[in-house]
Amino acid sequence: MKTALVIEDNDNNLELISFILHARGYATRSAVTGLDGVAEALRERPDFILLDIQLPDIDGIEVARRIRAAEGWPPVPIIAITSFAMAGDRERVLAAGCNGYIEKPIDPLRVMTQIEDVLAQA
Template sequence: MARILVVEDTPANMKLMLLILATAGHSALQAATGRDAIAVALAEKPDLILMDVQLPDMDGLSAARELKALAATRHIPIVAVTAMAMRGDRERILAAGCDGYVEKPIDYRKLLDDIARRIQAGGADRTVP
């Protein structure tokens, strides 16, 4: 299964994400800030990153932009995990370099389906919402 970096600053949300991933057989790395996400991604080269958008120190979209600008991490698919579902949010998320997004509250079945498609496609499927 995949090694997935979960970037989430709310402990309850992190716990939920880790449980969902473990139940599906994935292993998880953790980061609570945008800067930590970049450091962990550079050091560990995960298969996929689930990135909360609202983070302390550096928001998730800024972290995604930085990760996509680095040769060592630009290939890693990034899925934004966000409560933002207003007009224009999807476009803004994709423009920041995210390969897709998952809305909160999380539907674990959709999340796992999205992860499976992205891992299988090598992260290139930007058509998945």
């Protein structure tokens, strides 16, 4: 079974995303801060990461940079799921090492297709 790490500080979003992933047969791990997300990613080595950008300590861009900079890190797909929708935000997220970008609020009927599309390209 493939495992997703969901780094999300909003309980409702975390619950919704985890529910959708479980329904599609994925196991999940979670973290609610950026620092905990980096530690969890490096310790558990998930198959992919869903990453909120606005986190209470370090932001998701820094999380992605730290994961990508970790020595010996295999190229795990990182997908930003964020309400950041200003001009240039998508480019900044992708430049930090994310493989994809999904805007919030997520569409529960489409989000798995969006995730799987990014995973297929990664």
